[in-house]
Amino acid sequence: MKVGFIGTGSMGSILVEAFIQSGALDPEQILVVNRTVSKAKCLAESYPGMTVALSPADIMKECGIVFICVRPGEYKNVLDEAGCYATASQIVVSITSPVLIRHLESQLDCKIAKIIPSITNYVLSGAALCMYSDRMTAEDKEMLENLLSHISAPIRVSEKFTRISSDISSCGPAFLAFFVECFIQAAAEETGISEEEATALASEMVLGTGKLLTTGGLTPSTLRKRVTVPGGITEAALNLLSTELKGVFNKLIQATHAKYAEDLEKVEAKFAAPETE
Template sequence: MGSMIVNGMLEKKCISPEAVLISTRHPETLAALTGKYPSVRVAESNRSLARKCSRILLCTKPLDAVRVLSEISGDLRPDTHIVSIAACLPLERIARFFPGPVTRVVPSLTGEMQAGVTLLCHNARVSRKAAQEIEELFSALGTVVVIDEENIDVATDLTSCGPALIAVLMEEFARAAVRHSTLSLEQARALAVSTLSGTARLLDEQGSPTGTILRRVATPGGITEEGVQQLRSDMPRVYDTLIQRTLAKYELRKADVGAEGDRLLDPGP
């Protein structure tokens, strides 16, 4: 995700390579990026980066994110703004390590295509100007939507888990078609994915709501309507269960991340 974000911002010239300093455990993984942008610099350590940068994009897994926050908390500058993409690490948890401006970002793999949504949520310490600057930076990856933190997990299902969840839907649609025909899986996949792409354009670019598409495709009493009725009957239960399961998982992860944060803040005797 870190690579996708930095690449996207550099490609769109939202940031200059000279302004980018990266710290990672395995600098060799940066070869492609530094090959393409030789002015991108690699920091000696997380702590030295914290001393040098005022805007820090934290792109590790959630447990590592609290560990990095704990590691760098003593080195952060008075003008630091932390931008964290770690899921399950709420703003208030970050505030325990750093009381200044923090923005939570939920990127999506769709950002690689400069499409889809990046969710953002700022804490009260982020100035309007800093918020606008961050929102502009992330617009290099598609649409930016600022959201209340209380809705961030469900919205993450839609935007960030979305590419996987939608890809699986198409895959299952294609597999069912294969079970009832002599189409190959590749053929069925290609048909489903191309239709998905066209439907996304109808929904998005032409602003056709689902109702309009249904009116134009699903004649009352016709064949498509049979399928629509089946989905209307089964899908609410499927999606309710899906969201209940993901929300339960977010809570479990938040508890783990919270416990690690507590341990780091108070290591005990």
């Protein structure tokens, strides 16, 4: 089966490369297209056999599965150009949260999935959030999740929880990286340790912590308790964090949801706008 990618920006290229590196897809199975043609050609040059399509319409005509990896504001334009070529047996996959399944159903006569990937999929790890239209059969879902399982842990979520699920799985790596970055900078400023050495230590710490929380079978709470000795150094630091960070994560979620609402409003307006001749 041919698999197409409309958009080869950051996440589109991550998905393409992860599928190839994991062995889930051969380059010969993949067609890509991008508004900036040079970006698609550059990606294809790295993987001989990959095809650069001339337009989104060509992707829709030739591929059994089509991943749409463009910004929310560009979806309607892509669907206006290529949507008429969708077939009932085809699966179109959206990877952005503000574009809802009902938006796609209103434009496409095909099977529709909404998959929210993560940058962690590049190293064949992390979650892929899976949501499906009623047009998807159990076999369709299993086939798509088998493909995703090469690069992620496919997890089915309700579309109404798209934003918070994405906050954790897709935005979370950036939040965690920011915390680690601040920790490293403070360590260098306060003690004189080099940022390079602190970065190496912190990176290994994050890797080990992730393993403890997955294959190690610990929860965040149990891990914290295992490390914290009553009256010890870790407890003193955690007391500080508990005070200084009180309410911060609530505000973080409020901020992401406010931006999501803004983006959703813009998408709704585009899909509601009458077509022009």
